[in-house]
Amino acid sequence: MTRPARRPSAPRPRLLLAATLGLALAGAGALPRSAAAEGFDLSQMTPDQKAAFGKAVHDYLMEHPEVLVEAYSKLQEQQAQQQAADDESLVKANANALFHDPNSWVGGNPKGDITLVEFMDYRCGYCKKAMPEVAKLLKTDGKIRYIVKEFPILTEQSVIGARFAIATRQVAGDAAYAKVHDALMAMRGPINEASLKALADTLDLDYDAISARTDSASVNKVIAENHALAARLKINGTPTFVLGGDMLRGYVPYDQLKEIVAEIRTDRNAAPTSTSGASSTPPATGDNG
Numbered sequence: 001m002t003r004p005a006r007r008p009s010a011p012r013p014r015l016l017l018a019a020t021l022g023l024a025l026a027g028a029g030a031l032p033r034s035a036a037a038e039g040f041d042l043s044q045m046t047p048d049q050k051a052a053f054g055k056a057v058h059d060y061l062m063e064h065p066e067v068l069v070e071a072y073s074k075l076q077e078q079q080a081q082q083q084a085a086d087d088e089s090l091v092k093a094n095a096n097a098l099f100h101d102p103n104s105w106v107g108g109n110p111k112g113d114i115t116l117v118e119f120m121d122y123r124c125g126y127c128k129k130a131m132p133e134v135a136k137l138l139k140t141d142g143k144i145r146y147i148v149k150e151f152p153i154l155t156e157q158s159v160i161g162a163r164f165a166i167a168t169r170q171v172a173g174d175a176a177y178a179k180v181h182d183a184l185m186a187m188r189g190p191i192n193e194a195s196l197k198a199l200a201d202t203l204d205l206d207y208d209a210i211s212a213r214t215d216s217a218s219v220n221k222v223i224a225e226n227h228a229l230a231a232r233l234k235i236n237g238t239p240t241f242v243l244g245g246d247m248l249r250g251y252v253p254y255d256q257l258k259e260i261v262a263e264i265r266t267d268r269n270a271a272p273t274s275t276s277g278a279s280s281t282p283p284a285t286g287d288n289g
Helices: 013-027 033-038 047-063 066-093 095-099 125-141 156-172 174-186 193-202 207-213 217-232 254-270
Strands: 106-108 114-120 144-150 240-243 246-249
Touching (some): 047 066, 066 095, 066 246, 095 217, 114 125, 125 144, 125 174, 125 254, 144 156, 156 174, 156 207, 156 217, 174 193, 193 207
Antiparallel strands (some): 114 240, 240 246
């Protein structure tokens, strides 16, 4: 369910402006009063009526410039609502790839009631900034299932880091991947052979075995599938989060993440249950995003 905008709906400035201008033009004799009442069509106006209309618009806006701000604000609100609805449809259409991809690492609480998916890049400054915010959410909430989508898009080092992390998971397992992922996110220097070898040594990992896997077909498959999924979701930047039916594009602070999680749970509690008594969105089905 798409949550409504938090701000109350504002009056429709376009309709207000049109009605006001119509009455003003009718009063000036530029339009018949019947046309003012029914709305007006510029294509049906005479040159004199168009000139009068233009002057009325100019005069009205000069006297009431706040209408432009109001109209722009309303436009942004409408666009945001449409974007949210479109994003929710995209998330539903790609739910299996988002929430049940065996090639993506799952952290947090694997049995959590809400899933947070992050498309990230190891060279992304805002991904690094978001990392402690996400970690705080996972720790304080305790019921968030967290999925990482390796999405290298910024530099060649992004690709090198992603390949090494994915290869680590395939060679050494989830626990090793989690350590490498965190270390790469914290890394400030270059991601290259020397730094990755030092990282593997620090974490007591088999660098040679991991390195041999980085250009394999299995690693290529993960990256290609993540890029294809991002394209379907119209994601072109990092970080991008999927939380509930929402697509959150860009850095999101902890307080906002916490608020969205609370809204999702409120919506679920308010939703009617099925006649069988089962939850309408059981975590096991994958609709727990």
